[in-house]
Amino acid sequence: MSDLDEPDALAALLRRYRQAAGLSQRQLAESAGLGERTVRDLERGRVARPQRATVDRVADALRLGPADRALLHRSTANRRGEPGGAATGDGPLPRDPDPVPGAPLIPDLLAGVADRTARVPLPADPPDFTGRDAELQELIGHLGSTGTTTVVYGPPGIGKTSVIVRAARVAATLPDGVFFVDLRGTAARATSVRGALAQLLTDLGMDRRRLPGGTAERRACYLERVAGRSAILVLDNALDAEQVLPLLPAGGDWRVLISSRRRLADLAGARRLRLGALSDEDARHLLAEMVNPARLAAESGTTDELIHICGGLPLALRIAGSRLASRPGWTVGGLMDRLRDTRRRLDGLYAGDVEVRAAFTVSYRQLAPAPQAALRRLALLPWPAYNVAALADVLDADPEAATAVHAAIAEAGLLTPTAADGRFRLHDLLVLFGQERAHDEDDAAGREAALERVRTRLLATAVAVTSWFPTNRAPVVRFPFPEPRQVFDSARAALDWFEAERYAVVWAVRRTAEQHRAEEIIAVVEAVRGLADRHHHLAAWHELFRLAVDAAREANSPALEATLRNALGFALKYQARRPEEALPEHEQARRLYAEIGDRPGHAWSTLYTVGALHRSGRLPEALDRARLAATLFAEMGDEGAVVASYAVGDILRDLGRPVEAAEVHRRGLAELPDPAGRNRVRSGMIGYRLGLDLTAAGDLTGAVEVLDRALATFRAEHHPTGIAECLGALSETLALLGSPRAVAVGTEAVRICHEFGDLPRQAQAWYALGLAARAEGRTDDHAQCWEQARALCETTDVEGRRLAEKLAQG
Template sequence: MDRDDGPRVRVPEQRAPEEPGAADSLRFTVLGPVRAWRGAEALPSGSPQQRALLAALLLREGRTATAGELIDAFWGEDPPSQAKATIRTYASRLRKILGQDTLVSEAGGYALRIGRGALDLTLAQDLAVEAEKARASGDRCQARTLINKVLGLWDGEALASVPGPYAENQRTRLEEWRLQLTETRLDLDLEVGSHAEAVSELTALTAAHPLRERLRELLMVALYRSGRQAEALAVYADTRRLLAEELGVDPRPELAQLQQRILRADEELARPADEPAPAAAPVKPAQLPATVPDFTGRDSFVRDLGAQLTTAEGSVMAVSALAGIGGVGKTTLAVHVAHQARPHFPDGQLYVDLQGAGARAAEPETVLGSFLRALGTADSAIPDTLDERAALYRSTLDGRRVLILLDNAHDAAQIRPLLPGTPGCAALVTSRVRMVDLAGAHLVDLDVMSPDEALQLFTRIVGAERVGAEREAALDVVAACGFLPLAIRIAASRLAARRTWTVSVLAAKLADERRRLDELQAGDLAVKATFELGYGQLEPAQARAFRLLGLADGPDISLAAAAALLNLEPHTAEDLLEALVDTSLLESAAPGRYRYHDLVRLYARACAERDEQPPVERELALSRLLDFYLATAAGVYALERPGERVLDHFTRTEYPGLTFPVRETALDWLFAESSGLLACARQSAAIGMPKRASDLLMAVVDLGESGANSHQFATAAKAVSDAARAAGEAQAEARARTMLSHVHSVSGRFAEADAEASRALALGQRAEDPVSLGQAPNQRGIIALYENRHEDAEAHLTQAMAAFRADGNKPGEAAALCNLSRVHLATGRTTSAVHLAQQGVAIYEGDATDLALRLANGKYALGLALIGSEQMPRARDALLEALQIFRESRQQLWHGMTLFRLAELHLAEQDGAQAAAHAEQALAVLRGIGGDWRRANVLAVLGRGLTAIGQRDRAQVCWSEALAIFEELRSPEAASVRALLNPAGVS
């Protein structure tokens, strides 16, 4: 099991250091136990004294050690009378092991003849030199990688268990070097922008080496860059007090200067030197769609926009907003200009279709989440709120030169959070509306093409030979298209695909069939008429696929989901969809994924309403899609929670879903399809399918705890609940409200969570729904526990347990038992708390695999109960098992909370350094999720850990923040934190 005991450098299983050469070459280690290998075979190193001789010779790096020097090394000033004979004996034994040519006698002493790469220490020294060179050349990421390799060569204490004064001196020297390397690597961490991740390790190191001022300095910088200015200043106060008490001196000038810079909020200190990066290897997004090879005309616009974008290299942030009617070629022009401007933005390009002309424009917080991931930000580091994401986005772009293409924006309000805030970056925006309220933007109005440009575009697609023979007819075609680029492209593509047609035939079709040439010259009707032309040329199966696929909400759709919606085999569906891509009526977002331009989607839906007969076919298509999503999500749920009875109460699906061989693949699908799944739940409830929509929410409950999807999940749950209420579907409403309660609880909104769970329970009783009859009181019990209403919690959980047992839901019963264990623990009944948790774990282990997610919940509860009963080793084992499963299941909330509980365990064991380190890790994992109440609890424990390691001023800052949160929430925990801040009770 991968146990997380703190922020130490992880070392792989010790093995002989690698070196090119023969398989029987000798290899040695001293950065840990003194060991020797010949090839892959470990050699005996003998007694401690014999290892001491080997170590002394290895550390000489080939130089001869005299007998006198070895005697001093082993025994110092008090050698035994037979010291020389003893050394000869040890040398003889080593020679038999290593070989006559390896250990040689010369000049009254001994020497080892080995290659430089045969010793881990010399390998570490060479890597350290390479790291210094990389850093000097400006390659910080490479330097960081190399130093991590050096540190990875250590296997515990150097020269472990080797006796003698020489070995002791060398241990001290090597430990000091190891610390210096660690400081250098941490310094590099800060230089490349990994300050938040460094706080936990620095907290532990300052506890282990309290008088080492360089570590304190690095910790202050890391805290300051993480937005924790008060804590950074508190570290200085702690250091000044400690140095005065222990050594009677003041902090060194560098530390005092750093304090002053933090007090001044020095902007230069707030960011790494030169160019920051969020990870060891800077992420360079390249998201621009491909430019069309037959781009035509627009020369003045290309020059104007290109000139505006290149000003971002100077001292301004360039923003250009390109407006025009649908189909006028805004996106094509913007993509073309963006590609030409790429050399001016060496740090990458971001792109998003904001779907502004559709029924549901993209939410800025969702777009920011995608952008942050593209820029290298981990999911766990992405905050939950729009303002926090926008702030992190601007900080991540600071110092970079990145081009952001915001395509198809709804209005200025949608894009303001998506704009970078610093020079060097530029934003290019396309929209159907002029953004006159976008301050500082360079506005460009794009009109239709000139006749010459339109004819040139048509000719490039159709071919000069065909157009040259019928130039007048070609002019009639582009005129009928209103000189709109999108309309021209579709018409020309139809003609190019049909070699038997002449240009005159196409012109006659436009004039005869549409009779709407005037409408082609203005507004959306022009685009619609052009789409009619393309749609009219589709084969019947293609036309059906086009209109039905447009019914589904969501930004895009996978091939498997599209096949379900169309009721076709995947390979057949793929042929149809690829044919639609060829006609430009559909876009291939990625291999196996498809999306509509928003206007095309609206047109496809209009076609479905007009042409899909009988109308019930539209509902059946969406029903199949819902079945596919529900069946697949239920399979993922079953892999995560084997034996769970909830699935038995789901509405029966007619269309099958996908199956997955392993949990990892299943979770990949769940999180990749999150937007489509939640959009389907919303849409299905709105069109009269609230039962299956509420079931789908329950099947994808993991999305509600993932952080990045929590807001979308809450929105979907509210929509399903409202639709179910309007339809009078008590069961569906009860389940949707149960899920809404769950996501409120995850976010720390306990009052709203309890209200929803209470309503869910009442509805469940009316509908006699076994699912909500068990889950709703279980949810209420958890909330009451959080709010310290222990009698209510016990009553709710007892009710939940009875409901689960009546339903034969053993995992549900186990969950209630584990939650009840926590109530008993909170009320001082530790023995029964352990017993209840053990009962729950026994059920999980009997009905599920040892990797089931629910088992992690059981181990978590058992770990808490064992802490309460002071069985610390068993508690640690239980919590570490839970931690591993939560990580593998991508349960970010419970991953963070388990780290928090490990911090509490370390406090109980009087290990303040590890407590503080784990609390710091919990804060990092819970960033953006879990709500303020959980953050305040972690801060309170962090403060206690910091106090234990002497960082009292920093602890006061943590407690002050925790108290402010608790007081705002009116939480009872405020009293205990207030007592920590004011232990003497002074008013």
């Protein structure tokens, strides 16, 4: 084969014609009426199918004669799929074979373009390059060490070439400079090792007309010429380690930078740097380099939306910026109108020959069928992150096969690892691409079967979790799902799974509701109530319980509906902090229980209305309702009377009668049956309330003693809500007492409430830390802590309003 048939022949020809004409890329672009980026991409071989009109305009600007013009057009044949072009299809990209030994070589037509071939220069830095300071510093540090090889990898469009070129240019202080080769790993035909060696040998001073014909011979000449030199070698857009290994110098003082969408895991001894998305701040700077900043500032909110949908992907941001820059009459809102519809978003992210969809397509086509199917089906799951178990479910594969598929997709640079071990995500734009491919390549039955496997396994595992967090209520329906994929040997392991998968579990319940599977929803939601009682902020419980209420109504079961309405009201009060919405749910439950003659259910529903009235600030009504509930329980000899008594005590304290409240809570503790056994959590709850009473009554020392005991109880029971409540109250009491423990307890309270997502109690802990700082004379710390408390304080219930009043009073 001739070197003219190399995939980068057009790039090489165009570069040499331009250099022979004495033109810069910008000058050629202006003469041809093209964008400078287009000329730069043509010279780098990044335009997959250059239009004939574009090539003609370049030839006109270069004033090429008929023979040279024909040569330029012939060099585009591979890209257009003309005879002799690259094969199409999935799997690894084709490579060019060596010539048959002994066969005559076709004359090297490139040799006559110019008498002396100039070294291929580094591509120009993008004028809008921004950010990447940490990554550049790391790469420049690598380039300071002899013999280092660094692979910069990441998903399509993340800016790998820009980063390695910038790093090489900054670090280009070695005597023999920088050598650059575009390996075209994402082109229809990647640069062959033979072709890359031809370029490097020419760059090293060898007459192109005297190049050896075979790859092995070129490799031997290359190793001979690199020995004793000191330079940086930049290998851009590598396909795989097999393409790179023969190009690595041996001997001399060389430092190698490689960019690839793949990790090139087979490249032993290489350092690796994964490029992630740009920060929102850097994304805004990039846009501002392309579009008048005043134009962006005039639509700041819409610009933020544009940055969000581009997801920190430089390619998408540059395309959006280019479309705005080339259309001064467009507003940012006008562009967003074209991009908001997720089904058409990828259609709008193009500019000239550059588009996001094409960048993803190349990597997708390089995958084998199983990883392709996995990517398509994962994109159908609207979750923030996935794990290998989900991948196994969408493929109906065993864990070992799923792990291998995961490794293949990760190696292709299409997965973003998350902070959680073993979890990963897909870029939002890649999700849209995957959904397109799923609807084009999978039939509806196949998509539904994959989603059903995921749904049922998720719900089965969620119920397995709940065995570690039982309730005192007997299950009302049989659990109808298959065996879970995972079993748990501890409450901690079960909780960690649920916390990691909570968005997926909510999705599964929603999907179950859409399918009107009432029995399944009720089974799952009833099972998780024990978990919801302890971990108020773990999931959107009120949404799940609302779906369960609807399912119970659909099943025409008043008893189930009443039970689940009480669960919904509980979630609205304590998780969502919306007591006014909780009250009608409990009232409806009371009516349903009364209609079916369920006296215990009616009494408990009456008690649940107390919390809603209390948290809404309707204290007299709450007190009357609490006393009514206590009477109803007493008539039946039910221990619910003790629970009602501590509700009475809470209201008395908030009515300014803490001494009476303390007496009620002491009596409740004395009357509570089995306080060290099955009612241990309730004893902790009453103790916590007694501590609040004593603090309000001014008995700070007694309050600390009681709160410490309650805290120990909740720690022993692994009850996070109780722990957070006790720490918050204890930190404030210690601060009022002037205890040196106040800061340590308050700091722990902030940390734990942050982990649990309990913002109201976190605000209380910041308030307590502020009190402690003020007592110690740390004025600045006091102000900062209270500013944090104000930012987190929610005033939707009586507790939040009370804290807001304290902060206002100072």
